Amino acid sequence: MTITRRAAMGAALALPAANLVRAARAAEPVAIDLFFPVPVQGMLANEMQTLIERFNGQQPEVRVTAAYTGSYDDTNLKTRAAIKAGRPPAAVIMSANFVREYVINDEVDAFDDLIGQDGKTPSEYMDAFWPALRPNAVIDGRVYGIPFQNSTPLLYYGVDAFRDAGLDPDHPPATWAEWVDAAVKLTRPNGQRWGLMFPGTYDYCGWITSGLVMSNGGQYFNHDYGGEVFYDAPSALGALSLLDLMVNKHKAIPPGVSDANACTGAFFAGRTGMMVLSTGSLSFVRSNMKSPYRVAFMPRNLRNAAPIGGGSLILPKGNTPERRQAAWKLVNWLTSPEISGEWSRFTGYFAPRKAAYDLPDMKAYVQQYPDAKVALDQLQYAVPWFDTYSTVAVRKAMEDQVQALLSAKTTPAEAAAAAQKGADALLRPYVERTALKLPA
Amino acid sequence: MPRQALAALLLLAPSAAFLLAFSYWPVLYVAVESLTAGRGGADLGNYARLFADPHFAQAVRNNLVYAVGTIAPSVTLALLFALALRDSTRLNAMLRTLLVMPLLIPLVAAAALFSFVLLPGQGLLDWYLARLGIAATNWLGDPDLALGSIIALTVWKNTGYYMLFFIAGLAAVPQELLDAAKIDGARALARFRHVTLPMLGPTFGFVLPIALLNALTQVDHVVTLTQGGPSDSTSLLLYYIYQQAAQNDDPGLAAAATLISVAALLALSLGTFRALDRGIHYAS
Known part of the structure; x- marks a missing residue:
């Protein structure tokens, strides 16, 4: 077998070109979708869109499209339909008491590996949330839901x-x-x-x-x-x-x-x-x-x-590892103390992450509205x-x-x-x- | 194949494709689903479960009451209104518009409006009733009243629509027949019974099946106002099907209930057509 000059030159050129394409692909953001419900009327849907735009603007790796999917029940229905059609959304804000059924039907992925890659055990990770939220989120010893908005x-x-x-x-x-x-x-x-x-x-x-x-x-x-x-x-x-x-x-x-x-x-x-x-x-x-x-x-x-009542973020089964990683990034951002505190002040839901209440904005808010304080104090008795x-x-x-x-x-x-x-x-x-x- | 037949087939093909894809295939799919979903093989297990389910029996009972309760008054009222407003005067045109108005509001929007009208103690209805000395009534929250409230809303919504058909039907009644009856000494009531009513046969033949269809296919107001409650007192068949399919994730039960409902509707519609056909005078 002889190597012609043309072939050698072609190979020499093709290699960097392939690398270039690969690099360009890596720089392109991963596109994912989020299904979100609004259990109460009005401005919440707009506020969620604004929130997602902010997330998209803050980092180049993930591009989220937020789809408003109606009530909790409608969101459940649309998520099921999307899973059955083979096009599961990357993440969903699901009524927290439906999560168990998704686990029973084997339709969600657990968060354990994603939590693990950040160097935490699932138990350590859940310690950051109010304890009463755990039974609706941790099922059969694995984390299937990350609490996002909650009420009593x-x-x-x-x-x-x-x-x-x-x-x-x-x-x-x-x-x-x-x-x-x-x-x-x-x-x-x-x-x-x-x-x-x-x-x-x-x-x-x-x-x-x-x-x-x-x-x-x-x-x-x-x-x-x-x-x-x-x-x-x-x-x-x-x-x-x-x-x-x-x-x-x-x-x-x-x-x-x-x-x-x-x-x-x-x-x-x-x-x-x-x-x-x-x-x-x-x-x-x-x-x-x-x-x-x-x-x-x-x-x-x-x-x-x-x-407790409220919604948790879940990851439906059938997403690529790339999309799961991107969704994990979104979940972490949405449930961060800053964002969940902001969402809490806007809606009246309580923030599921305990650290949200250590932030100055949140302390001022609770001081200003004694009714929000009572709601917070009652959390120690949440079931x-x-x-x-x-x-x-x-x-x-x-x-x-x-x-x-x-x-x-x-x-x-x-x-x-x-x-x-x-x-x-x-x-x-x-x-x-x-x-x-x-x-x- | 002769050229003509081929051309006919080609011309039919587009609509046939759509019918197959969006009508016949789903029907077949639901039929298969009702026999297989949740079962090991194909059997009548889903039907057995369906007939043993007290919620299904309740939905059937409710739907029968709802069908009779909505069709009888709305068709009767539609006919009476049509008779009263058949002449095209300016006042009549205005009244007709008012009666047809509910037709222009989607059922779901009408239901949302009624959720405020019917609020106990605070709604428009109770506000007026209070002036007559009638205490606040829990129209949608009392299991004895809820279905009646839903029926009343439906009658309000549908009467104007049916009236349109009766007005059209009345316009087609030949004046010479009525004049002849008058000369023969028939009074107004007799003319209505023996001339107008029989001549309206085709209109009834259209309105009744449509009304029947509405009684089984419209549940927007149930979804918006009561979710079938309190205690299943307003659960209609289609809502039951929705509950099984969407809330309880039980496609087998949903498919079986769908098939039973469609079969019942088909039988009832055919029965109505037959019964009316016998007595219908088609004007030539």
Whole structure:
């Protein structure tokens, strides 16, 4: 074989050219997409786009396209569809209680290797977040969700209504006994003023019910295994009885289901003395409530407890290592103390990363708004958010019963039994292939 | 193949391709899915699960009530309005426009509006009712009232639309028939029963199947206002299908419910066509 001059020259030229192409490729930013929901109306979608533009401007390696995907439920649906179509988004802000289902369906990648390459163990990494966020993020010992925006329910109450009813606004009800007493005293006949309102629509209903059960010492569901709920435990029965007492006996809560608009509308108009609503609504209430109001912890029976809600960042399966690395960069930026603090001040959600509250801006904010301080203080009593196999359907098994109870169509004992029966039937397929699958 | 047939086939090909890709293929896909999704092989397991599901039974019951509750009043009202406003005076034109207005608002937007109209104690409806001494009512939050509220909204939304067809149908009733009946001594009611109503047969033959279709395919208001609650009292078939497919990730149940709904709709529509066809007078 002879080497011609032309061939030799060609080879000599081709090598650097190939290197050049490779170098040019490396300099081109990795394009990834982020699906994000907005669970409340208005400006949040714009703010998120602004945030992403800032990220794109700050570094040359990653170019993110943020796609607004509707509510948490819509985002879940669109993410599933994208995964099924073979085009998974690089990252999604997913309702934190859906993460477990993605793990069960084997549709997400864990963050463990990415955390490891930064020289941290998953446990060390999660220590930077509020402890109650862990069960919805760490599943089967691996990190599948990085918390981004979170909330707990709060008790909002009107100062004027409290004074009018002979109650002391400096001492909001802390126990169930004080709570019922206050609700009864605040109630005026014919719906002129209710003692207490809370959203009883799907999702909100389950969230607040779980909070009541946990304040009654209960677990409500198995935090470590997605196949069990404790809907007919004494702690749940007690919580349902409390609702029955306040709605059907004392008529201190309006009968039937009220949605969030009905609650805030009544609260702004002084037609309810108290309401239970998310910390995520703090900014909304602050800018719409004309008369003085305050917030307090969720009252307790056996212990203080407030369930977590909110969204976590996940990495759907099926992305290239390059895209995963790029997404990891974005996740780290979005959940940094600075950015998560900024997002918290804009929305009213609390910042999941503890260090966010050590920043001067955040300290000033908490000082300026005492309601934000209460929300922050309640975090020490936060408990995990409801997540199981087939979360929505299992959650609904209890919600349908609570809604019936609010209309006096059932009793607490019947409701608890029916909810447990419904949930058990829904969980059955998962239980059979996990906890009840035994060696022959 | 003869040239003509080939040309016909070629001309049909574009629409056939679209029909195949976007109508027949999905139907077939859903049928297969209903037998196989979540099953080892192909069997009727999904159908067995569907018929054992109390939520499905509830959705069927609700949808029957919803269908009768929306179709009967909206078609009756549409006919009455059409009769009252058949003459084209200036006032009538204005009233017709007002009645047709809801047609121009998308159902989802109408539902969003109604979520404020129906707010207990604070909404427009309760504000007016309070002046009549009627206390605040939880229109969407009371399981006994919620479906009725959804039905009322749907009647408001659809009546104007059906009225348009009846106005067109009435215009086609030959005046000489009515005049002849008048000369024969028929009173207004008799003329309506024995002349106008039979001549409206084709209009009914169109409006009823459309109304039936609407009762099964429109759930925007359920999604916006109640999400099927409280306690499943406003869950309609299509919403049930959405819940299974989107929320519970159960394509098998969703596909089986879809097939059953479509089959029921087909049977009902054919039944309506048949029944009406017998009595229809087609004007030549």
